[in-house]
Amino acid sequence: MxxxxxxxxxxxxxxSQSTICLAMQRAFDVVGVAAPGDAATRGIIGLSLPEAMSVLYPGGTPEEHDAIGEAYKAAFFDMRTQGLANxxxxxxxxxxxxxxxxxxxxxxxxxxxxxxxxxxxxxxxxxxxxxxxxxxxxxxxxxxxxxxxxxxxxxxxxxxxxxxxxxxxxxxxxxxxxxxxxxxxxxxxxxxxxxxxxxxxxxxxxxxxxxxxxxxxxx
Structure with missing residues (x-):
């Protein structure tokens, strides 16, 4: 068996919540949209990025969700390479x-x-x-x-x-x-x-x- x-x-x-929340804040800042609070970000941890973005920014278009998702990945990668990911x-x-x-x-x-x-x-x-x-x-x-x-x-x-x-x-x-x-x-x-x-x-x-x-x- x-x-x-x-x-x-x-x-x-x-x-990893501190890194995820900070990367999310940076991603929303990049695209010029008000960032969600940390509690909201913690609530979507576990979802894939497209689904997470649609929850955090329900009024956004698919293109905006994609842009925030790409900005999030870039922010997370930068934090990792700089030794800032926790x-x-x-x-x-x-x-x-x-x-x-x-x-x-x-x-x-x-x-x-x-x-x-x-x-x-x-x-x-x-x-x-x-x-x-x-x-x-x-x-x-x-x-x-x-x-x-x-x-x-x-x-x-x-x-x-x-x-x-x-x-x-x-x-x-x-x-x-x-x-x-x-x-x-x-x-x-x-x-x-x-x-x-x-x-x-x-x-x-x-x-x-x-x-x-x-x-x-x-x-």
């Missing part, structure tokens, strides 16, 4: 990932980030070799569409019955349910426990140290 645990990135593996691992995540791997779980990531952005984070923290499947917005529709999980399961040779999605947003939970997988919410990210449960979370972990026991107890 192949067991697969798929992690979201921002808000689940790493706390995305620390949450305390206990590295240990939970290592423990799950040692117990025979295959590991994956499903994120609204780009391939380049995800690789930079995983390489920075030395986690890249632990994951057998990496799914990003470069190749898939935005969450909560199940495409990322469908491909992750195909890569790993797992099934919905033996796959769990671990994430901090309602988009992650809804994606898990759409794919028929277990939905494990985490309380240390950007959506609260009530939002996760409403979106279909089977359980919400309060700390990374709880993840192994939760996953090992799945049917």
């Amino acid at each position: 192949t067991r697969l645990a798929v992690f979201d990135c921002d808000g689940t593996l790493v706390d 995305h620390p691992l949450y305390e206990g995540i590295a240990e939970a990932v290592a423990d799950l791997e040692a117990r025979g779980w295959l590991l994956g990531v499903a994120t609204g980030k780009s391939d380049r952005g995800l690789k930079a984070i995983l390489d920075h923290h030395g986690l890249h070799p632990r994951f057998v499947t990496l799914q990003t917005a470069d190749r898939h529709p935005s969450k909560p569409h199940p495409s990322m999980l469908d491909q992750a399961m195909a890569d790993a040779g797992s099934s919905p019955a033996t796959t769990a999605m671990i994430g901090d947003t309602s988009y992650d939970m809804a994606m898990a349910k759409a794919a028929g997988c277990a939905a494990i919410g985490v309380s240390w990210g950007y959506h609260n426990a009530d939002q996760l449960i409403e979106a279909g979370a089977d359980v919400v972990a309060d700390h990374p140290s709880a993840l192994v026991a939760i996953l090992e107890a799945l049917p």
Whole structure:
């Protein structure tokens, strides 16, 4: 039996909200549109850029959404190359990932980030070799569409019955349910426990140290 645990990135593996919020402010400034508040930006973390921009700037045209999205990517890249990007691992995540791997779980990531952005984070923290499947917005529709999980399961040779999605947003939970997988919410990210449960979370972990026991107890 192949067991697969798929992690979201921002808000689940790493706390990148300060960098994301600053890059978003810079992107809106570039195109001359009033920037959303940080709370609004945190609310869309996990969505792919086109969907995120349509939420943050609902009155904008598709062309304006594209322009803000490109400005966001440029701002984020500039911050990374200047050493200003801040995305620390949450305390206990590295240990939970290592423990799950040692117990025979295959590991994956499903994120609204780009391939380049995800690789930079995983390489920075030395986690890249632990994951057998990496799914990003470069190749898939935005969450909560199940495409990322469908491909992750195909890569790993797992099934919905033996796959769990671990994430901090309602988009992650809804994606898990759409794919028929277990939905494990985490309380240390950007959506609260009530939002996760409403979106279909089977359980919400309060700390990374709880993840192994939760996953090992799945049917």
